[in-house]
Amino acid sequence: MHRFVVHGITRRRKHPSPWVPCEYIFGHKDLKICKDWFQHLISCINNESGRPKNLMVFVHPLCGKGRGVSNWETVYPLFARAKIKTKVIVTERAGHAYDTLSSLSDIELKAFDGVVAVGGDGLFNEILNGILSSRHKVSYPPTPEGFGYVGSSDNCEEQTRNWVNFSKPTPDSGNAVFLGNPSKCDDQEPLLSTSHPTELEIPSNSTKEPCIGDQDNPVSFPNDWFRLGIIPSGSTDAIVLSTTGERDPVTSALLIILGRKVSLDIAQVVRWKTSPTAEVLPTVRYAASFAGYGFYGEVIRESEKYRWMGPARYDFSGTMVFLKHRSYGAKVAFLDTPYTHSLTASAQDDITGAQPLQSRWKKPRKIICRTNCFVCKEASTSGQNPEDVADNSRTICENQKWVWSEGHFLSVGAAVISCRNERAPDGLVADAHLSDGFLHLLLIRDCPLPLYLWHLTQFTKKGSDPLSFKFVEHHKTQAFTFISSHDESVWNLDGEMFQACEVSVQACRGLVNFFASGPEL
Numbered sequence: 222m223h224r225f226v227v228h229g230i231t232r233r234r235k236h237p238s239p240w241v242p243c244e245y246i247f248g249h250k251d252l253k254i255c256k257d258w259f260q261h262l263i264s265c266i267n268n269e270s271g272r273p274k275n276l277m278v279f280v281h282p283l284c285g286k287g288r289g290v291s292n293w294e295t296v297y298p299l300f301a302r303a304k305i306k307t308k309v310i311v312t313e314r315a316g317h318a319y320d321t322l323s324s325l326s327d328i329e330l331k332a333f334d335g336v337v338a339v340g341g342d343g344l345f346n347e348i349l350n351g352i353l354s355s356r357h358k359v360s361y362p363p364t365p366e367g368f369g370y371v372g373s374s375d376n377c378e379e380q381t382r383n384w385v386n387f388s389k390p391t392p393d394s395g396n397a398v399f400l401g402n403p404s405k406c407d408d409q410e411p412l413l414s415t416s417h418p419t420e421l422e423i424p425s426n427s428t429k430e431p432c433i434g435d436q437d438n439p440v441s442f443p444n445d446w447f448r449l450g451i452i453p454s455g456s457t458d459a460i461v462l463s464t465t466g467e468r469d470p471v472t473s474a475l476l477i478i479l480g481r482k483v484s485l486d487i488a489q490v491v492r493w494k495t496s497p498t499a500e501v502l503p504t505v506r507y508a509a510s511f512a513g514y515g516f517y518g519e520v521i522r523e524s525e526k527y528r529w530m531g532p533a534r535y536d537f538s539g540t541m542v543f544l545k546h547r548s549y550g551a552k553v554a555f556l557d558t559p560y561t562h563s564l565t566a567s568a569q570d571d572i573t574g575a576q577p578l579q580s581r582w583k584k585p586r587k588i589i590c591r592t593n594c595f596v597c598k599e600a601s602t603s604g605q606n607p608e609d610v611a612d613n614s615r616t617i618c619e620n621q622k623w624v625w626s627e628g629h630f631l632s633v634g635a636a637v638i639s640c641r642n643e644r645a646p647d648g649l650v651a652d653a654h655l656s657d658g659f660l661h662l663l664l665i666r667d668c669p670l671p672l673y674l675w676h677l678t679q680f681t682k683k684g685s686d687p688l689s690f691k692f693v694e695h696h697k698t699q700a701f702t703f704i705s706s707h708d709e710s711v712w713n714l715d716g717e718m719f720q721a722c723e724v725s726v727q728a729c730r731g732l733v734n735f736f737a738s739g740p741e742l
């Protein structure tokens with residue numbers, strides 16, 4: 222008998238990883254038949270255009286509990302087997318991935334099918350900002366009358382970059398070439414292995430659709446070919462949990478290898494001022510999961526002092542900030558469109574400081590975002606091509622109405638996706654969608670400490686409704702602005718600190734593609 226091995230993927234319900242590699246051995250006494258089968262499978266694999274061939278991989282060696290390198294070592298053989306070329310860069314400092322990607326020319330970027338973070342949400346945020354900083358051409362978010370920055374609709378091309386320490390990319394520390402493979406079936410997907418991985422140079426070329434060397438054809442976002450991915454290795458991994466339903470490096474690696482693709486909304490955050498007395502200097506940042514102020518910003522700022530504690534510093538800082546029970550005077554205006562669903566405090570409530578909210582309509586039934594989500598599909602088919610929706614604000618401006626909310630807030634947050642994590646199994650907003658073009662604005666008004674604790678503990682219980690409290694405003698919106706008079710106003714963008722006291726934010730629908738199929742819940 223002559224034999225060959227087909228490497229596949231299967232699911233084992235009881236296995237902690239829902240997707241696991243497996244092997245099938247085939248044999249025939251006729252060598253030619255074996256070779257024919259083999260060639261046929263190879264050509265099927267090569268016909269799968271969605272599978273990535275070249276990836277840039279950033280490994281954060283210190284993320285989570287220092288699992289970045291070991292997680293990459295675990296999944297690397299899968300990429301090798303699938304013959305996917307990887308240019309691996311182990312980060313040496315914060316900002317390394319951002320500097321590398323923002324300084325990459327479009328020609329160099331086009332050599333890759335995507336970029337993968339082996340780390341947490343923070344490393345992914347750096348990658349996202351590095352990729353988009355010069356390639357996302359769109360107007361600033363719309364702002365209400367009275368927000369008052371002339372030029373708020375100017376193009377962001379001139380956006381300020383203030384990431385520190387530009388550095389050249391480090392030499393790749395582990396290039397190798399590998400090969401792709403086929404199948405649409407979820408359960409048993411072959412990963413044909415034909416040879417051992419061989420060392421290879423960084424790809425200077427790619428067979429991808431965009432023309433290499435075409436200076437007139439710059440990389441812009443959104444597009445339908447470039448994808449981002451995460452091998453989860455961080456402290457929270459909310460982006461992976463919200464997009465795959467799992468927090469498993471092997472599952473994420475297999476989704477990348479198979480070339481799965483889902484569109485992600487991204488929040489574009491424009492900071493107008495760092496503090497009330499600072500000069501106006503618009504600076505653009507992007508967030509894939511969450512942008513939060515007040516409690517959320519303070520926890521991040523506080524936790525920086527206790528880095529030595531590892532991931533436990535978030536619990537510690539969270540408790541410290543919670544006990545301080547500080548509220549922040551602020552004005553928030555959000556865009557109310559015909560598609561906006563809100564539980565909004567009336568103006569009178571704001572003035573009297575009274576808590577009750579008036580439900581303007583009954584909250585709609587929660588539709589959870591899952592694989593092949595029809596809400597996200599509807600949103601994408603009701604729009605036009607990704608290129609046509611690039612200028613989101615133009616579309617938003619029709620039928621817009623701004624609603625102001627003013628008072629003292631314990632926190633102000635905007636969830637782009639559900640933000641599931643181990644502490645909040647349903648996430649911050651259980652029914653947030655990956656690519657419906659909306660943000661979920663959460664305004665937590667000042668309230669007695671025990672009530673606030675009750676609200677926070679609801680996040681830890683599956684199936685509860687932490688947003689149903691009277692002091693919680695939940696608005697599904699496409700854009701909002703925020704003004705505070707505090708000198709040390711800190712935002713938390715995907716877990717990263719961002720000092721800002723005046724911001725405007727908009728959801729950019731399906732701005733990037735992610736290697737995933739949506740949460741399988």
Ligand SMILES: Nc1ncnc2c1ncn2[C@@H]1O[C@H](COP(=O)(O)OP(=O)(O)OP(=O)(O)O)[C@@H](O)[C@H]1O
Pocket residue numbers: 281282283284285286311312313314315316317340341342343344345347454455456457458532716717
């Ligand atoms: N080699 C490095 N040394 C120090 N910081 C780094 C390095 N590489 C990346 N970073 C930064 O570390 C921060 C956290 O990264 P990431 O989110 O991937 O890990 P995490 O463990 O989930 O996060 P955190 O440390 O915030 O809990 C990010 O701001 C990232 O820019």
